[in-house]
Amino acid sequence: MRKLLCCAALFVVGAAFPANAATPLHERIDSAVGVGNEQFEKTASTLADDATFLRRVTLDLTGTIPTSDEVRVFLADESADKRTQLVDRLLDSPEHARRMQYVFDTMLMERGPDKHVPAAEWQTYLRDSFSENKPWDVLVTEILTADGTDEKTRPAAKFLLDRELKAEEVTRDLGRLFLGRDLQCAQCHDHPNVNDYLQRHYYGLNAFLSRSYLFKNPKTKKTTIGEKAEGLVSFTSVFTQEEGKTAPRMLDLPEIADPEMPKEPYKVKPAKNVRSVPVYSRRLQLADAMTNPSNVAFQQNIVNRLWALMMGRGLVEPLDMWHSDNPPSNPQLLAVLTESLQENDYDLQLMLREMALSKTYQRSSHVADGAEPAAETSFGVGLLKPLSSEQLAWSMMQATGLTANTLAGLKAKQIKADAKKKKESPKTEDPAWQEEALHAALNRNVTTFVKTFGTVGAQSSQFDASANQALFLRNDPLVQSWLVPSGNNLTARLKQLKTTPEIAEELYLSVFSRLPEKAETEQVAAFLNSPQAHTDQDLQQLVWAALSSDEFRFNH
Amino acid sequence: MRRNQGCHQSDHRVARRQFLAGAAGGVVGLSLPGSLAAAEKIKGQHKRVLQVYLQGGVSQLESWDPKPGTEFGGPFRAIPTSVPGMHISELLPYTAQYMHLLSIVRSINLKINDHQQGRLFMEKGRRAGEFPYVGSIASKYLAPPNSELPGYIHISTRGLNDSTAAFLGAQHSQLKFEGVKPPKNLAVPQGLDQTADARRIQLRQQFNQQFRRGRSKSLTESFDASFEQAAKLMGRKSFFEKAPDGKDLERYGKHDFGRNCLLARALLENDATCVKVTHHGYDSHAENFNFHLEQLGEFDKTFAMLLSDLHERGLLESTLVMVYSEFGRTPKINVRYGRDHWGTAWSIALGGCGIQPGAIIGKTNDKGTAVAEREVDAGHLFHTYLQALGIDSTNDHDIAGRSIPIGDPTAQPIKELLA
Numbered sequence: 001m002r003k004l005l006c007c008a009a010l011f012v013v014g015a016a017f018p019a020n021a022a023t024p025l026h027e028r029i030d031s032a033v034g035v036g037n038e039q040f041e042k043t044a045s046t047l048a049d050d051a052t053f054l055r056r057v058t059l060d061l062t063g064t065i066p067t068s069d070e071v072r073v074f075l076a077d078e079s080a081d082k083r084t085q086l087v088d089r090l091l092d093s094p095e096h097a098r099r100m101q102y103v104f105d106t107m108l109m110e111r112g113p114d115k116h117v118p119a120a121e122w123q124t125y126l127r128d129s130f131s132e133n134k135p136w137d138v139l140v141t142e143i144l145t146a147d148g149t150d151e152k153t154r155p156a157a158k159f160l161l162d163r164e165l166k167a168e169e170v171t172r173d174l175g176r177l178f179l180g181r182d183l184q185c186a187q188c189h190d191h192p193n194v195n196d197y198l199q200r201h202y203y204g205l206n207a208f209l210s211r212s213y214l215f216k217n218p219k220t221k222k223t224t225i226g227e228k229a230e231g232l233v234s235f236t237s238v239f240t241q242e243e244g245k246t247a248p249r250m251l252d253l254p255e256i257a258d259p260e261m262p263k264e265p266y267k268v269k270p271a272k273n274v275r276s277v278p279v280y281s282r283r284l285q286l287a288d289a290m291t292n293p294s295n296v297a298f299q300q301n302i303v304n305r306l307w308a309l310m311m312g313r314g315l316v317e318p319l320d321m322w323h324s325d326n327p328p329s330n331p332q333l334l335a336v337l338t339e340s341l342q343e344n345d346y347d348l349q350l351m352l353r354e355m356a357l358s359k360t361y362q363r364s365s366h367v368a369d370g371a372e373p374a375a376e377t378s379f380g381v382g383l384l385k386p387l388s389s390e391q392l393a394w395s396m397m398q399a400t401g402l403t404a405n406t407l408a409g410l411k412a413k414q415i416k417a418d419a420k421k422k423k424e425s426p427k428t429e430d431p432a433w434q435e436e437a438l439h440a441a442l443n444r445n446v447t448t449f450v451k452t453f454g455t456v457g458a459q460s461s462q463f464d465a466s467a468n469q470a471l472f473l474r475n476d477p478l479v480q481s482w483l484v485p486s487g488n489n490l491t492a493r494l495k496q497l498k499t500t501p502e503i504a505e506e507l508y509l510s511v512f513s514r515l516p517e518k519a520e521t522e523q524v525a526a527f528l529n530s531p532q533a534h535t536d537q538d539l540q541q542l543v544w545a546a547l548s549s550d551e552f553r554f555n556h
Numbered sequence: 557m558r559r560n561q562g563c564h565q566s567d568h569r570v571a572r573r574q575f576l577a578g579a580a581g582g583v584v585g586l587s588l589p590g591s592l593a594a595a596e597k598i599k600g601q602h603k604r605v606l607q608v609y610l611q612g613g614v615s616q617l618e619s620w621d622p623k624p625g626t627e628f629g630g631p632f633r634a635i636p637t638s639v640p641g642m643h644i645s646e647l648l649p650y651t652a653q654y655m656h657l658l659s660i661v662r663s664i665n666l667k668i669n670d671h672q673q674g675r676l677f678m679e680k681g682r683r684a685g686e687f688p689y690v691g692s693i694a695s696k697y698l699a700p701p702n703s704e705l706p707g708y709i710h711i712s713t714r715g716l717n718d719s720t721a722a723f724l725g726a727q728h729s730q731l732k733f734e735g736v737k738p739p740k741n742l743a744v745p746q747g748l749d750q751t752a753d754a755r756r757i758q759l760r761q762q763f764n765q766q767f768r769r770g771r772s773k774s775l776t777e778s779f780d781a782s783f784e785q786a787a788k789l790m791g792r793k794s795f796f797e798k799a800p801d802g803k804d805l806e807r808y809g810k811h812d813f814g815r816n817c818l819l820a821r822a823l824l825e826n827d828a829t830c831v832k833v834t835h836h837g838y839d840s841h842a843e844n845f846n847f848h849l850e851q852l853g854e855f856d857k858t859f860a861m862l863l864s865d866l867h868e869r870g871l872l873e874s875t876l877v878m879v880y881s882e883f884g885r886t887p888k889i890n891v892r893y894g895r896d897h898w899g900t901a902w903s904i905a906l907g908g909c910g911i912q913p914g915a916i917i918g919k920t921n922d923k924g925t926a927v928a929e930r931e932v933d934a935g936h937l938f939h940t941y942l943q944a945l946g947i948d949s950t951n952d953h954d955i956a957g958r959s960i961p962i963g964d965p966t967a968q969p970i971k972e973l974l975a
Binding site for chain 1: 684685686719723725726727729731740741742743744746748751752755757759760763764766767768769771775776778779781782783785788789790952956957959960966
């Protein structure tokens with residue numbers, strides 16, 4: 001096994017699934033999911049109902065639950081292609097770029113502390129990139145190429161600069177985040193438990209950056225990346241004392257040999273307080289080698305991560321443990337996705353769209369009555385996905401009506417300000433203005449949720465919950481304050497309603513994004529009409545119980 | 557994988573004796589002593605950790621490895637301890653009386669002189685990378701399944717929020733107490749009485765029952781477990797808020813560290829698994845000697861009282877005690893009478909569960925400028941702590957699809973220190 005190349009687990013792309021332009025990707029996904037199992041359709045769950053689909057896809061593509069009005073409108077919509085229309089509308093919204101910003105910021109920076117590039121600049125860079133649907137290979141090239149000297153591209157350099165070019169961080173994270181391989185344990189020796197992870201893989205990646213160093217400009221005090229023209233990478237196993245050396249390389253792809261050293265190897269020679277620039281830069285080979293079509297690991301990694309984002313579980317899980325003893329659960333599906341990514345020039349939005357349109361994505365998370373629950377890896381049933389910290393924050397603010405209340409206030413303020421200047425206020429109806437204004441106004445709450453529910457460091461797709469998170473949900477004054485009737489927020493609206501069925505309906509549409517069933521309406525009535533009830537608190541705690549329930553905590 | 561194997565021989569003897577006593581109680585119809593003995597038995601088997609972290613880097617020369625009368629020895633003398641032949645600094649007169657319960661490692665070389673890196677190495681047993689702290693590992697492998705308290709509690713008066721659990725998950729991450737202040741959000745929201753609180757919790761459960769029908773339960777169960785853990789903590793609110801006994805406070809000292817150590821004792825007695833108490837302020841780049849006189853003056857008596865209480869109450873056999881820093885201090889005294897960062901040749905003290913008491917491991921040279929014998933680093937110490945607790949540190953964490961060596965595979969435990 002040891003001799004087996006890391007990427008040898010590749011299947012000959014295209015052989016099993018001839019590219020068929022006539023068949024849309026989402027249909028090819030569905031065929032690949034059920035392939036080889038004739039019983040699949042019978043055992044798989046049915047498609048989720050409209051309300052569930054609306055909530056699910058709104059969360060996945062825009063990072064929040066829909067408003068009660070959006071639910072009403074979608075349920076009433078009778079057009080046959082309303083799900084497709086919805087997906088396209090969501091992908092086109094400013095909220096989508098924000099959602100992708102959150103997802104990729106968390107993925108690439110893992111909520112670490114700021115070092116050299118302010119998080120806000122990097123986040124804006126990510127959001128702009130997703131807003132224009134920048135292809136993944138282009139985005140990664142920018143991130144791995146920027147050296148921080150040009151103010152325009154400096155935000156992209158955060159990935160390297162904030163890891164301070166520390167080999168043990170950068171090398172590991174290049175492997176984990178871009179190639180799906182956690183080579184950390186291969187730093188000091190071939191991986192003790194994973195036959196495929198070799199020390200030379202680690203040092204092959206390391207060699208791209210080993211000549212680069214952090215340079216602090218003495219005048220501007222800004223830290224940038226400088227590079228030397230020399231320096232070879234060699235390594236010794238602490239177990240076997242075996243020595244090895246390597247030029248830069250991507251896993252088992254060929255080494256990239258340095259060209260012959262020119263007489264003058266530097267464009268800018270190293271000297272005190274000077275950022276040296278070599279004629280031949282190993283670092284600048286990194287982006288090319290990474291995004292080269294021959295580097296299939298790079299393509300597989302991103303489709304696997306997008307799949308996990310949408311479906312709740314990667315084809316390879318954990319996402320950074322690709323190796324021959326942990327193969328993808330559905331190699332044909334992986335081939336379909338990878339091929340499509342290449343054909344469509346690394347268009348991530350297209351991948352998300354097609355995934356969202358697949359039956360696989362739209363299946364109910366309910367196991368069909370009497371059926372055995374299918375294995376998670378079969379993707380025959382919708383999997384529960386815990387809301388991220390940001391999704392949870394924005395969804396709670398949406399559900400309680402804080403978002404709508406705040407937006408109404410922001411619009412009024414802007415219109416007033418514009419009236420003073422005798423300007424019209426067209427921009428208050430602009431979705432991009434609204435999104436930015438709301439974000440600025442409510443971001444502090446999001447930060448609080450990130451502190452409570454987020455983890456710093458390698459992100460796990462495993463759900464886990466701690467006592468202080470539950471204490472926060474139960475007792476923290478922040479969430480409680482959103483429950484106090486105010487303006488047109490949820491509890492204020494509920495207070496206006498006369499009958500318990502009306503209350504139940506508004507509650508369910510606002511918090512659970514669906515209509516209540518009869519038994520659920522009765523449950524609400526029983527709570528409100530209990531002899532222990534005292535009206536002041538009851539509506540608030542009714543909303544609280546819904547907000548802190550399983551149904552709200554997960555995307556289902 | 558074998559875990560929780562033989563901690564301390566006498567541990568099992570005690571447990572067995574108590575078990576027998578319990579059985580005898582049952583025969584004569586006294587159920588109370590029986591159940592008490594059973595509780596004792598469980599307590600005896602539950603292994604615990606007390607970490608006393610001297611933040612900033614305590615000077616080995618002013619504590620566990622004095623070199624009086626030498627070039628860099630400084631002004632303080634060495635005093636004999638309760639272990640014949642073992643001397644420590646005169647700044648630790650109380651602790652000296654209890655050294656028969658502890659051992660000293662005098663030959664640590666981290667090759668690190670940076671606060672954060674040194675601290676992470678000491679906690680994770682790895683120089684770099686994302687690995688769980690000792691406390692999170694204890695929480696994962698030692699905490700009883702229905703523990704009333706979170707597995708890893710850190711009492712500190714300031715400091716950073718660490719990501720301590722790595723891949724072990726949030727439930728094993730450190731719960732931080734700001735001094736003796738209980739964790740945040742223990743009280744029900746204002747204006748909500750007990751009845752109303754119980755009603756909303758019940759309603760939440762009704763919502764959940766509906767949702768769970770026909771759905772996979774693993775995620776919702778973890779979510780529920782966090783609410784149960786929260787409820788247990790809320791139920792302990794008065795325990796956290798209880799003012800310490802006046803006599804105890806007299807013995808431990810009426811300062812933050814004294815109060816924090818009293819809380820640590822109460823937590824350990826109530827089956828907490830790992831309790832870390834941080835004593836801040838050892839980074840003595842200037843006025844090292846005055847600093848240590850003051851700091852260790854506070855540490856010494858308090859720590860000695862805590863150690864002797866644990867011993868007298870029968871907890872020490874099942875509690876690993878470690879007194880450590882991120883590094884020691886330079887032998888060379890700088891122009892400001894300070895000592896600087898020094899990871900090259902320094903000491904820690906440890907004892908209790910699984911540790912042979914009264915030992916001195918390794919030594920430094922005469923001037924204390926280098927390790928002379930038995931050099932170890934934090935990787936060796938990490939294996940030692942875990943082996944002492946009965947966790948096979950050469951095994952792997954088996955976490956959903958990945959297996960990760962628990963201790964650094966290139967380091968080994970200090971065998972001669974294990975009981």
